[in-house]
Amino acid sequence: MQSSFDLQYIIELMPILLKYLGVTMEMALWGFLFALILALGLALVRVFKIAFIQHLASLYISFFRGTPLLVQLFLLYYGFPQFMPIFVGMDAFTAAIIGLSLHFSAYMAESIRAAILGIDKSQMEACLSIGMTRLQAMKRVILPQASRVATPSLMNYFIDMIKSTSLAFTLGVAEIMAKAQMEASSSFKFFESFLAVAVIYWVVVIFFTRIQHLLEYKLNKAY
Amino acid sequence: MISVSQLSKKFGDLAVLKEIDFEVAKGEIVVIIGPSGTGKSTLLRCLNYLETPTTGNITIGPASIDALSHKAKDITELRKQSSFVFQNYSLFANKTALQNVAESLITVWKVPKQEALSTAEAILVKVGLAEKLNVYPSQLSGGQQQRVGIARAMAAKGEVILFDEPTSALDPEWVDEVLAVMKQLALEKQTMIVVTHEMQFAKEVADRVIFMEDGYIVEQGTPQQIFSNPEHERTKAFVKRALKQH
Ligand SMILES: Nc1ncnc2c1ncn2[C@@H]1O[C@H](COP(=O)(O)OP(=O)(O)O)[C@@H](O)[C@H]1O
Numbered sequence: 001m002q003s004s005f006d007l008q009y010i011i012e013l014m015p016i017l018l019k020y021l022g023v024t025m026e027m028a029l030w031g032f033l034f035a036l037i038l039a040l041g042l043a044l045v046r047v048f049k050i051a052f053i054q055h056l057a058s059l060y061i062s063f064f065r066g067t068p069l070l071v072q073l074f075l076l077y078y079g080f081p082q083f084m085p086i087f088v089g090m091d092a093f094t095a096a097i098i099g100l101s102l103h104f105s106a107y108m109a110e111s112i113r114a115a116i117l118g119i120d121k122s123q124m125e126a127c128l129s130i131g132m133t134r135l136q137a138m139k140r141v142i143l144p145q146a147s148r149v150a151t152p153s154l155m156n157y158f159i160d161m162i163k164s165t166s167l168a169f170t171l172g173v174a175e176i177m178a179k180a181q182m183e184a185s186s187s188f189k190f191f192e193s194f195l196a197v198a199v200i201y202w203v204v205v206i207f208f209t210r211i212q213h214l215l216e217y218k219l220n221k222a223y
Numbered sequence: 224m225i226s227v228s229q230l231s232k233k234f235g236d237l238a239v240l241k242e243i244d245f246e247v248a249k250g251e252i253v254v255i256i257g258p259s260g261t262g263k264s265t266l267l268r269c270l271n272y273l274e275t276p277t278t279g280n281i282t283i284g285p286a287s288i289d290a291l292s293h294k295a296k297d298i299t300e301l302r303k304q305s306s307f308v309f310q311n312y313s314l315f316a317n318k319t320a321l322q323n324v325a326e327s328l329i330t331v332w333k334v335p336k337q338e339a340l341s342t343a344e345a346i347l348v349k350v351g352l353a354e355k356l357n358v359y360p361s362q363l364s365g366g367q368q369q370r371v372g373i374a375r376a377m378a379a380k381g382e383v384i385l386f387d388e389p390t391s392a393l394d395p396e397w398v399d400e401v402l403a404v405m406k407q408l409a410l411e412k413q414t415m416i417v418v419t420h421e422m423q424f425a426k427e428v429a430d431r432v433i434f435m436e437d438g439y440i441v442e443q444g445t446p447q448q449i450f451s452n453p454e455h456e457r458t459k460a461f462v463k464r465a466l467k468q469h
């Protein structure tokens with residue numbers, strides 16, 4: 001059966017879907033925040049070459065970059081509770097945030113590390129020469145400079161993360177993709193429903209891309 | 224006040240410093256000259272522990288360190304006793320001139336921020352940069368950047384300032400203003416060790432000139448002795464060549 005395109009349906013569906021955009025953005029923002037903290041830790045462990053832990057960090061990064069996000073989410077939400085009781089009570093929303101942050105931290109750690117290593121060695125030496133410790137140098141001079149370098153790629157990961165939150169529907173999180181799926185299967189208007197959700201993601205991404213460019217412009221003007 | 228004994232540095236199999244001994248008194252201005260590749264930079268960098276010596280002992284003021292048994296704490300303590308002026312300035316790119324100079328006071332010496340900033344301002348005024356306090360390094364000329372570099376070293380409260388060819392990277396037009404600042408410091412009896420090819424500066428300002436070659440101190444003495452009456456053939460040859468170029 002072929003049905004005609006129903007614009008009216010899309011217009012009516014939009015406000016219903018938009019109510020769930022909050023959940024999507026909440027996952028992306030929390031996920032990004034935790035990913036950033038984790039990534040910074042991982043990057044520093046690797047830059048300072050801290051014994052043992054640096055190898056664990058490399059293993060971690062290799063695993064989370066080497067396996068699909070969907071598999072990681074399933075492992076975390078459906079797999080772990082089977083033999084680690086603390087995961088039993090975990091709700092799908094929390095699991096999605098944890099999964100997203102673990103996954104993206106691996107990528108973000110690499111771009112933070114590259115940014116740190118890209119800062120001229122003389123900056124660290126200048127810090128040390130006046131008696132600063134390596135940690136003080138990192139905090140006061142190296143990281144501020146590296147953050148300027150890393151910001152564009154970190155923003156890309158944030159945008160990527162917004163889109164990846166759509167996978168949380170496979171865990172049963174009631175976010176925007178899950179709602180679109182539900183509406184589609186009750187109305188049978190699959191094309192319209194998924195087009196509507198695609199447009200929403202697209203507009204959100206365009207919005208954050210603009211912010212990214214503004215941020216880059218400001219950072220480039222700073223010094 | 225500064226005492227270096229049996230200082231050696233190897234990069235792999237390459238011996239760059241060979242059991243160097245020397246002392247510097249408080250307020251003394253020591254200029255180190257010598258052909259390039261003879262270990263002058265490495266010596267200065269070892270004094271500041273930017274390079275880890277292979278063996279030897281370094282004492283600067285109250286801090287003392289032995290290469291074979293140093294601890295992280297000793298290294299930081301030693302570094303606090305000296306500061307470094309780099310050939311390529313190496314100013315903190317993300318900080319203004321004022322912040323560059325105040326940084327050691329705030330972070331290392333825990334001076335209250337306002338006090339640190341006013342001290343830093345006074346030092347920048349002294350090196351002739353009163354107009355440039357809030358300017359970032361990228362907007363300064365080479366000569367101005369190096370004067371900030373010297374100001375940063377002055378603020379660091381160390382016993383000695385180490386200069387590694389501070390004018391070598393400068394366009395000729397900026398050399399004099401940097402040398403002027405260094406001469407001013409010399410008049411104030413700031414202890415300094417200066418590696419330079421500026422023979423005129425060495426003649427005028429140094430209390431003592433050290434001629435280094437091939438990882439050794441070949442000869443040292445007053446500028447008069449080294450430039451007019453050197454003992455060693457190699458010193459004679461180097462000085463003759465160096466003076467001709469200027
Ligand atoms: N990090 C390093 N690794 C290996 N060799 C080095 C390093 N730094 C300096 N050298 C070598 O040590 C020697 C002395 O260098 P340097 O101290 O810079 O001499 P100078 O300052 O007198 O020109 C040179 O042969 C140089 O190639």
Ligand SMILES: [Mg+2]
Binds near residue numbers: 263264265388
């Ligand atoms: Mg040199």
